[in-house]
Amino acid sequence: MTNAIDWQLATVTAVRDETPTVRTFTLGLPGWDGHRAGQHLDLRLTAEDGYSVERSYSIASEPERSGEVDITVERIPGGEVSAFLHEVVVPGDRLELRGPIGGYFVWEAALGGPLLLVAGGSGVVPLMAMARHRARSSAASLATAANGAAGTPARLLLSSRGPEEIIYRAELDTLASAGDGFAVVHTLTRQQPPGWTGYARRIDEAMLADVLEPLGASVRAYACGPTALVETVANGLVRLGLPPDRIRTERFGPTGT
Numbered sequence: 605m606t607n608a609i610d611w612q613l614a615t616v617t618a619v620r621d622e623t624p625t626v627r628t629f630t631l632g633l634p635g636w637d638g639h640r641a642g643q644h645l646d647l648r649l650t651a652e653d654g655y656s657v658e659r660s661y662s663i664a665s666e667p668e669r670s671g672e673v674d675i676t677v678e679r680i681p682g683g684e685v686s687a688f689l690h691e692v693v694v695p696g697d698r699l700e701l702r703g704p705i706g707g708y709f710v711w712e713a714a715l716g717g718p719l720l721l722v723a724g725g726s727g728v729v730p731l732m733a734m735a736r737h738r739a740r741s742s743a744a745s746l747a748t749a750a751n752g753a754a755g756t757p758a759r760l761l762l763s764s765r766g767p768e769e770i771i772y773r774a775e776l777d778t779l780a781s782a783g784d785g786f787a788v789v790h791t792l793t794r795q796q797p798p799g800w801t802g803y804a805r806r807i808d809e810a811m812l813a814d815v816l817e818p819l820g821a822s823v824r825a826y827a828c829g830p831t832a833l834v835e836t837v838a839n840g841l842v843r844l845g846l847p848p849d850r851i852r853t854e855r856f857g858p859t860g861t
């Protein structure tokens with residue numbers, strides 16, 4: 605067992621591309637003490653001359669997986685740490701990290717719903733941990749329920765630049781087709797495929813109202829992504845009547861989607 609504030613060495617056990625600029629790293633962590641969906645970890649890189657740099661990365665995997673976690677990293681042009689992870693790190697490498705960190709931007713099945721998840725780009729990462737956790741707990745309750753109870757009603761509104769840039773696209777399709785109360789709504793802000801009938805603009809209040817409508821006003825909302833997107837979502841949801849204490853936000857970086 606390791607304390608969350610202690611640095612520990614993880615072994616990269618798998619690397620996979622999610623989109624042309626986003627990659628998932630599976631980190632083997634024998635001493636990992638578990639996490640809650642929505643938490644993040646800190647990663648530290650240290651050069652031979654002692655120069656070191658730290659960045660935070662959300663945990664993408666669900667708490668039910670033990671002994672390893674996934675992080676999903678977008679390559680930022682000119683980015684010190686994200687470029688290193690994309691260009692240099694391969695399975696077998698060791699990375700220094702600590703965590704899990706954060707107790708505010710978390711969701712557990714026991715908290716219930718309905719759940720509104722709103723993300724821009726890589727802001728989907730902690731929300732994916734929540735969606736995966738929700739699916740696992742929904743499957744567990746289906747297995748024990750006499751008459752087949754559905755999972756917590758949940759909707760994910762995900763803003764991506766184009767179809768090729770939708771992170772976790774195939775898995776989101778699978779989760780949404782499970783028929784247990786999870787829906788995904790995409791908005792593609794810069795490039796839409798031929799025949800696209802979905803949203804094709806940045807998230808705004810009218811879009812939030814549409815997506816929120818089937819869930820009702822007792823929703824728990826989680827918004828994550830670039831600062832501008834998160835502020836639009838939080839302010840929009842308050843104007844739509846959600847109590848501020850039902851809206852949780854996490855900001856990743858300075859630019860917009």
Ligand SMILES: Cc1cc2nc3c(=O)[nH]c(=O)nc-3n(C[C@H](O)[C@H](O)[C@H](O)COP(=O)(O)OP(=O)(O)OC[C@H]3O[C@@H](n4cnc5c(N)ncnc54)[C@H](O)[C@@H]3O)c2cc1C
Nearest residue numbers: 659660661662676677678683684685686726729856857859
């Ligand atoms: C709690 C938390 C969780 C996070 N989780 C994730 C995650 O799951 N996946 C992920 O990819 N990132 C995540 N981030 C962002 C991550 O910590 C880094 O900021 C990001 O990887 C860029 O680091 P870098 O060293 O590559 O770029 P830097 O060298 O720090 O920055 C290079 C340039 O890019 C700009 N920049 C920095 N960050 C961003 C950004 N996010 N978007 C656009 N421009 C940026 C900077 O202003 C600078 O001009 C998270 C941040 C926080 C605070």
